[in-house]
Amino acid sequence: MLFLTVLATGIALVPLASILVYVTIKGLPALNWEFFTQLPKAVGEPGGGLGNAILGTIILVLLAAGIALPFGILTGIYLAEFGKERLAFIVRFLCDVLTGVPSIIVGIVVYSTVVLTMKRFSALAGGIALAIIMLPLVARSTEEMLRLVPRSLREASLALGATQGRTIRSVVLRSALGGIVTGAMLATARVAGETAPLLFTALNSRYWPTGLDERIASLPVYIFTYSTTPYEDLHRLAWGAALVLVSMVLGTSIAARIAAKKVNGGK
């Protein structure tokens, strides 16, 4: 029986190894100075890079985080402090609902609201779509981190005469800060790799990012687009983009987990 479970674990890890190996082997040759600094060339023309996509992904992620983190952390505080209210149960439930909504649906809803209203595809729309995906993740992880703060800490602060709000801001948040940051990093890493919500919001672009109200390039969309063409050259670029994307996403996730260990270990 031990053998079977070890076998299962081994088989489960084979795809992980395969993906990481292939992404590295096929992606590495594509990475050169050009890749990071040049715009994509027309099909058939040699050279070119995906500098705009890298920049675009960074911009979109920062935009999404800028929207989702304030809302998410405040919501998390609300859920932790007012957890027993009827509204809190509803919000918590809806957070879980939102987490389970396929990201493509988020994309088309943002399309029919933001894009159609603005009458254009934009980085803003893409950022909003990604923020909607991030929001429940940040809210729930913040709530969880806040709940872990021992009651005695809270009570000590209140006993000194601090108000509830002051207690939250000065004492509880500070104590849970490490965990909240970790949660935010994990949520950010998660949306950096999302493609579907960008397909009908930020669309894609062959140029450097110009403004938040314009279309914008991104690594995931380029990977998708290029991999479904018949051109070897573009496939190579897609692998390179995948390597960069995976490095960013895995790098952030792993860093977040190591930071989480340090924070918990220090407690």
Add this chain to the structure above:
Amino acid sequence: MAVKIKVENLNAWYGRNHVLKDINLEIEANKITAVIGPSGCGKSTFIRCLNRLHEVVPGARVRGHVWVDGQDLYAPGVDPTEVRHRIGMVFQKPNPFPTMSIFENVAVGVRIHGLKPETKLEDIVERSLRMAALWEEVSDRLYTSGASLSGGQQQRLCIARALAVEPEILLLDEPCASLDPISTLKIEDLLVELKENYTIVIVTHNMQQAARVSDYTAFLINGELVEYGPTPEIFTRPRDKRTEDYITGRFG
């Protein structure tokens, strides 16, 4: 007066903690032996060494010998599951299997080791429940969940479950700790009946219980055996001052 279990130079560790230090004693067959002592003295660890359950915890180690009927349980090549087949255990908090019916709870041990030819499972279950003084109360709802019973009934179910596999020795780790006084007395009466056919070792933090029920008492402090002897002697003429202090309530 036959010796059923001979414990020789028994030592046990949890990681680096030396929790049992050189225990030597002989447990009489068909008698009830109580193990008493203050919290943390190693009495639970001691009986878990008797059915080789202690070593299941990661980082736990045992050295020494436990001879049952002349056979060392810790000899190389001895199968721990066979040891636990012959030595049953009842735990502090009743732990019937919640997803199984009362019938299944009692039967599961038999299913594991296989039904002997010419025996019927229903007979074994009934016999075990009768021995545990539970049959009358549950015979009409054998196929309902074990979780629906009261605490005292659950513990008797656990006793029936242990008896169903026909062990020679029954170990009980503070079996009445979470029960009310009436259930406690019921189980104590049960144990006195059972000793006719089984050798019983019971850990208890309740001295009155030890005095009521047991024929022999072993007193441990800090992993060491301080005193061991017939119960009346331990409680009226203890030889060691520490024993006297504990029994008169000066500590523990």
Add this chain to the structure above:
Amino acid sequence: MNKGKDIFFLQVTRLAALSIVFIILVMAYELFRGSELAFGRFGLGFITGSEWDPVHGKFGGWPLIYGTLVSSLVALALAVPLSLGTAIFLAELAPSWLREPLSFLVELLAAIPSVVYGLWGLFVLVPWLRDVVQPLLGKTLGFLPLFQGPPLGVGMLAAGMVLAIMILPIITAVSREVLLAVPQSQREAMLALGATRWETIRRAVLPYGRSGIIGAIILGLGRALGETMAVTMVIGNRPQVSASLFDLGQTIASVIANEFSEGFDKLHLSALMASALLLFVITFSVNIIARLLVWKVSVSQGVSRE
């Protein structure tokens, strides 16, 4: 003065929380409004209609529902045994120094973006299926309608396999938590009867965690149903109902990704919105059921984090 600032702060958090409610309401509203046209035209026939032909204005959702269900079921069939085996190994059998690193690796699988799964699926898995696995299956099990047809590589089997890999981490992680929450006293009781470690797992641990594990599986199902990018890259994008896993197919999520940007006309767009609404309802229900099952386990049997 402090008190005033305080109340303000607390109200702000409440307001922020309302944003979630707002988002869900807007989402539901947009989906309903967008699908009005399609449901109006086809009624319930939208769900049962068997032809999805945008060019000719025919929108029957059945091939999409079929594709979604089959790809997810194939994914479950492959992922569940592997996930359970891994969860049992991680929770019960692995030596303690191995548990953390291995659990970490399994979670890494969850961190890989969907589109990268699609890329790998397209250029690594598909050729392997086309050149090795499908011919082998065709030769040995080809009498089954499941494995008939030319080995194309892309298609339902590829989609199912990629989905399996993608839902593995969540089923494993939740099952592992469920198993770790089984009280040690249950294992001890079984061991004390003379059971081996495997018998203990089989007779005491797994039954105790049964509803939680089912919840984990259904959570995995929920993820598989909504997965878009990886599926659309390897499934072939042909809305059709076919008995063979070698054949091409289409899921609700992948048809939206594929056709939304080239929406031919208002009806097409509305049909896609209607499909999105269907998918929303399906994933919503599945996730609710899953969470209820997992929640029931943690509440009734006491969550213990060891």
